[in-house]
Amino acid sequence: MVAIAGLLVAAACGGGATGGSGSTAATGPAIKIGVLDDQAPLTAVEGAEMRVNTDLAIAQINASGGIHGHKLEAVYADPKATPDQAITLAQQLVQQQGVDVLVGAVLSSECLGVENLVPRLQVVYVSSTGCAAEDFTAKQCNQYSFRITPQGRQVNIPLSQYIVNSYGKKWSIIYPDYAFGQSQLAAYKVGMQAAGGELTQIIPIPQNETNMTPYISKITTDGSISGLINTEVGADLVRASQTLAQFNIGAKMPIVGVFGKERFAGTYPDSLTGDIGQSPELSDPPTENKYDAAYHKAFTEQLKKEDANIVTALGGVDKAVPGDLGYEAYTAITSLKLAMNQSSFTGKADTQKLIKAMEKLKVKQGADFPGGDFQMNASDHQGVATTYIAKINKQQEQVLATLAPDKLSLIGTCTAK
Amino acid sequence: MALLIVALFAIPPLYGQFLPQRVQNYLIFGLPALAVGLIAGHARLLNIGVGATFGVAAYTVAIVAHHVTFNPFVLMVASLASGVIVSVLFAVYAVVATGIEYLLLTLLTTAAFASLPLLATNLTGGENGLAIPPQGAVVVSFGLDPIQGNGFYWLLCFITVFWCALSSYLLSSRAGRAMVAIGRNPVRAAAMGYSVHGYQVAVTLYSGLIAACGGWLYAIGNTFVSLDLLGLTNSVNAVLYSLIGGVDTIIGPLLGTIGLRFLSEYSGMQSTQSQLYVGFALLVVVYLLPAGVIGGLRQLWLLRLRFRAQGVPEGEEPLAATLAREGGFDATFGGVTDE
Numbered sequence: 201m202v203a204i205a206g207l208l209v210a211a212a213c214g215g216g217a218t219g220g221s222g223s224t225a226a227t228g229p230a231i232k233i234g235v236l237d238d239q240a241p242l243t244a245v246e247g248a249e250m251r252v253n254t255d256l257a258i259a260q261i262n263a264s265g266g267i268h269g270h271k272l273e274a275v276y277a278d279p280k281a282t283p284d285q286a287i288t289l290a291q292q293l294v295q296q297q298g299v300d301v302l303v304g305a306v307l308s309s310e311c312l313g314v315e316n317l318v319p320r321l322q323v324v325y326v327s328s329t330g331c332a333a334e335d336f337t338a339k340q341c342n343q344y345s346f347r348i349t350p351q352g353r354q355v356n357i358p359l360s361q362y363i364v365n366s367y368g369k370k371w372s373i374i375y376p377d378y379a380f381g382q383s384q385l386a387a388y389k390v391g392m393q394a395a396g397g398e399l400t401q402i403i404p405i406p407q408n409e410t411n412m413t414p415y416i417s418k419i420t421t422d423g424s425i426s427g428l429i430n431t432e433v434g435a436d437l438v439r440a441s442q443t444l445a446q447f448n449i450g451a452k453m454p455i456v457g458v459f460g461k462e463r464f465a466g467t468y469p470d471s472l473t474g475d476i477g478q479s480p481e482l483s484d485p486p487t488e489n490k491y492d493a494a495y496h497k498a499f500t501e502q503l504k505k506e507d508a509n510i511v512t513a514l515g516g517v518d519k520a521v522p523g524d525l526g527y528e529a530y531t532a533i534t535s536l537k538l539a540m541n542q543s544s545f546t547g548k549a550d551t552q553k554l555i556k557a558m559e560k561l562k563v564k565q566g567a568d569f570p571g572g573d574f575q576m577n578a579s580d581h582q583g584v585a586t587t588y589i590a591k592i593n594k595q596q597e598q599v600l601a602t603l604a605p606d607k608l609s610l611i612g613t614c615t616a617k
Numbered sequence: 618m619a620l621l622i623v624a625l626f627a628i629p630p631l632y633g634q635f636l637p638q639r640v641q642n643y644l645i646f647g648l649p650a651l652a653v654g655l656i657a658g659h660a661r662l663l664n665i666g667v668g669a670t671f672g673v674a675a676y677t678v679a680i681v682a683h684h685v686t687f688n689p690f691v692l693m694v695a696s697l698a699s700g701v702i703v704s705v706l707f708a709v710y711a712v713v714a715t716g717i718e719y720l721l722l723t724l725l726t727t728a729a730f731a732s733l734p735l736l737a738t739n740l741t742g743g744e745n746g747l748a749i750p751p752q753g754a755v756v757v758s759f760g761l762d763p764i765q766g767n768g769f770y771w772l773l774c775f776i777t778v779f780w781c782a783l784s785s786y787l788l789s790s791r792a793g794r795a796m797v798a799i800g801r802n803p804v805r806a807a808a809m810g811y812s813v814h815g816y817q818v819a820v821t822l823y824s825g826l827i828a829a830c831g832g833w834l835y836a837i838g839n840t841f842v843s844l845d846l847l848g849l850t851n852s853v854n855a856v857l858y859s860l861i862g863g864v865d866t867i868i869g870p871l872l873g874t875i876g877l878r879f880l881s882e883y884s885g886m887q888s889t890q891s892q893l894y895v896g897f898a899l900l901v902v903v904y905l906l907p908a909g910v911i912g913g914l915r916q917l918w919l920l921r922l923r924f925r926a927q928g929v930p931e932g933e934e935p936l937a938a939t940l941a942r943e944g945g946f947d948a949t950f951g952g953v954t955d956e
Contacts, residue, residue: 239889251889278885280892282850283746283843284835288642289882291764296635309746313841316748320764333745340748379735379744507889 230273231266231540231547233258233533234293235328236304236314239509240281243306243330248506248513249462249526250304250329251276256502257533267540272533275299279310286310287317294321300548301326303532308333318344324554328532329525334383337582338612344551345616346558346576348535348583349480349528350608353387355587357609359456359478360391362589362601367454368426372401372419374440375431381407384431394609401425408436412443421452430457430475438464441471450474459590459597462526466519468592475592480585481527481571482597491570499526527571534568535561535576535583575605581616584608626774630767637770641763643875644777645838648831649851650858650870652824655784657856658864659793660820661800666707666723667828668852669730672842674700674832678757679747679842680740687753693833700829701822703730708821712814724849731848746843749836758837773834777871780827785867787823796820828855861902863909872910 235254238247258272266272275297279286286305293299302318302325305311311331318325319342327336327347334352336345363371373388375381385402392399405415419428428449432440437458444450450473459477461468461484485492499522503511514520522530539557543550559578563569565586572586584605590597629636649667656664677699678692686692710722734741741747749757761768787793796816799806803813836842845851854877862873880898884891906913 237889239885239891247889276886277882278889278891280881280885282845283841284839284846285882285885287839287841288639289885291638292635292882295638295764309744309843309845312745312748313839313843316751316841317764317839319751320754335745342751379738509890 228268228270228546230271231301231545232273232275232297232299233536234290234297234299234302234304235274235276236279236286236289236293236302236310237276238281238304238306238310238330239278243281244513245462246306246329246525247278248510249522250306250529251510252499252503252506252514253522253526253529254303254328254533255506256498257530257537259502260498261533261537267537268544268546270546272537279305281307281310283307283309283313287313290314290317290325291321294323298548299323300545300551301536301554303536304328304529306330308336311336312340315340315342315345318342322551323548324536324551324558326532326536326558328529330528332380334387334611337580337614337616339614341580341582341614341616343555343581343616346535346581346583348531348574348576348585349524350582350584350587350611352383352611353390354582354584354608354611355478356384356387356391357394358587358603358607359589360388360397361395363427363454363456363476364392364395364397366600369397370400370424370426371397371429372403372425372427373399373429373431374403374405374415374419376407376433376436377404378407380433381405381431388429388431397426399429405432405436405440410439412439413446416440416443416447416449419447419449421447421449425453427454427456430455433458433463438469438471441469441475445471459592460523460525461519461521461595462514462523465515466521467515468595470594472592473594476589476600477592478587478589478603479524480587481522481524482588482590482599483521483523484595484597485570486599489565489570491565491567494567495530495570496522531569531571531574531585535563535574538563538568572602573605577610579616580610580612580614582611622778625778626771630770637767638764639879640875641770641773641838643878644773644871645831645834646855646858646878647777647871647874648780648834649828649855650862650874651780651784651867652828652831653855653859654862654864654866654870655788655827656820656824658859658866659788659797659800660817662711662817662821663720664707664711664723664821664824665720665849665852665856666703666727667824667855668849669727669847670700670703670707670825670828671832671835671851671855672730672847673703674829675836675842675846676734676741676747676832678833678836679749682749682753682757682836683747684740687749687756689757689759689837692757692837696833696836697826697829700825700832704822704825704829707825708818711817711821727847727852728849731844733847734844744844746841749840751840754840757840763838769838773838776830776834780830781867781871784827788867792816792819857899859909861899861909863911863913863915866909866911866915869909869911876910 237250258274262271277289279289302323305314311327325345332351337347375385403415403418455475457475459479485496503517539554543553543557545554561576563574565572574585576583587603588599589601590599629640649671652667656662674696677696681695710719714722735743755762763769795811799813799816807813858873859870863869881895884894
């Protein structure tokens with residue numbers, strides 16, 4: 201019985217690592233950022249990018265004096281890609297660890313669960329790497345939650361317009377037949393309709409399908425189709441791309457697909473050459489973008505200080521890139537920095553001021569947003585940012601078009617209140 | 618035991634600092650572990666379907682609250698009823714199958730349940746999960762706020778103590794002893810005139826009701842449900858908690874839940890490789906405490922009594938009598954001898 205009581209008390213004392221690199225001396229109490237950083241195998245890349253880029257952004261902010269003299273401090277927790285853990289840890293971070301702001305959670309179900317909780321905890325919550333569900337700002341928005349990176353139809357509609365205008369109106373699509381793929385299908389249907397095109401051939405492929413040939417062979421190559429949209433991800437994407445290469449589909453029509461070297465441990469497979477995609481952050485910084493070059497250099501330096509498993513997940517120090525996954529995490533922190541500075545935020549008591557400052561964010565390309573311009577939409581707390589449409593050419597990304605933030609669509613009609 | 622109950626009710630609220638909220642999370646997941654302990658530890662039916670029962674009950678609360686009503690009594694009844702309905706399916710398996718077949722049936726059914734929400738995404742939210750609307754967040758829990766105050770915590774404590782006490786009473790009753798005997802040797806029990814299938818159905822429904830209660834409490838406590846509640850992971854976790862704590866005890870599954878979940882949360886804050894530490898801890902327990910923590914403590918207690926009994930001259934007092942007299946095992950464990 202004594203042991204049981206001791207276990208209960210010990211449970212109260214658990215947790216509270218001060219991860220991150222904001223451990224220098226502070227002139228005032230540190231502003232704590234609770235980071236829900238998934239380290240599960242399913243989210244290894246996303247979790248690693250979140251860790252490195254959060255540490256990088258906080259280190260840079262602290263090196264330049266913090267927020268009005270207050271250092272930033274990251275308090276990490278690992279929900280292990282499970283929504284119930286994400287909700288519990290979010291609550292614990294706020295009520296026990298005393299964090300002032302919440303960031304992170306990779307899976308859509310995690311970030312939606314945390315989003316549902318934060319109005320009761322009354323802290324600002326900014327999604328970081330991942331959290332691709334449109335519902336986060338399209339349906340379930342509230343005054344405390346924010347998303348920086350554009351998602352879903354916001355980017356699919358202008359991308360669809362570009363490919364319809366550039367290549368033609370009739371498109372085939374292959375997609376993984378589970379919730380993610382079905383949501384991509386729905387988004388592209390909307391995008392194509394808005395662009396005056398249509399998905400004339402829809403091919404669902406079971407998730408984790410090892411033999412892609414029966415599905416890829418259905419793609420019409422008689423010239424009646426303008427191109428192919430490939431929404432596969434992960435290992436399915438590699439298999440689909442290899443099968444597409446076997447059938448020489450890429451030589452017959454343009455292929456629109458997933459983008460970002462960070463998803464492939466820093467090196468694109470040869471089978472992806474010719475694919476077109478969109479992203480707010482290119483894998484390799486354009487030579488004319490000094491801000492992006494500085495960001496990539498700082499990312500590499502920060503990566504050398506991280507745990508070995510983080511470095512391995514990203515492909516090693518020599519090959520790792522932040523990509524759009526890392527950029528999401530980095531700009532989540534830099535946007536908070538800008539809003540905190542504007543609102544003189546010192547802690548949770550200033551949450552309402554922070555919310556107002558976040559709603560008004562409008563940033564030109566620079567050190568805080570090295571990829572391009574950024575603007576927050578005050579009505580649904582969804583950000584819009586400069587987006588690049590580019591083509592993969594072996595290990596290079598050739599920019600085909602640049603979309604300014606005001607060219608991106610609204611994600612929905614939710615009003616954050 | 619009374620002191621333990623008083624400690625459970627009193628210490629966390631007095632200590633504060635998130636301890637009540639942390640413990641209530643443990644108690645919620647302790648209920649399906651208790652269900653596993655009863656059905657697998659005592660009745661010897663290795664049912665992997667606890668997670669399905671838990672998840673269905675939780676989803677029922679979210680769906681009804683999202684689309685119909687916030688009435689807490691309606692939600693409670695609907696949730697428990699849905700859990701019992703799922704348990705009927707597993708009870709049928711207990712009648713038609715045994716051993717590995719039974720295990721596989723429950724496992725595959727649980728895996729299938731994880732896909733159910735994807736069939737009606739407008740109703741269930743699909744992979745995104747389903748939230749109870751904010752305006753109903755406290756209404757659904759009888760006005761007791763799960764994240765502020767101690768009311769919800771005490772409700773959980775009361776429900777947990779109720780199920781533990783009821784389970785302990787049933788196990789020590791004639792029916793409970795018959796169920797344990799059926800679990801150990803169903804052929805012998807049937808020869809003695811016990812309705813084997815009847816008892817198996819009864820224990821399946823009873824444990825399903827406990828798991829459903831856990832699902833109901835989870836939904837009203839977290840106001841959000843997701844696919845992982847229905848999947849194999851949740852079920853396997855309940856089995857692990859029960860095994861680690863002591864599958865053939867009442868308090869063991871609850872302790873296993875507290876220990877493993879605390880370890881997982883704590884190591885997740887200290888390291889990027891927390892799953893490595895959890896795995897190591899599991900290995901240590903499996904090798905050193907195969908009967909679980911409580912089982913291991915009980916064995917140590919028996920060992921102590923044996924050493925003491927060795928000082929009594931042979932024939933003067935049987936060891937069993939010594940154990941019964943000094944340890945009170947006959948009354949505590951309903952006459953079941955330690956094998």
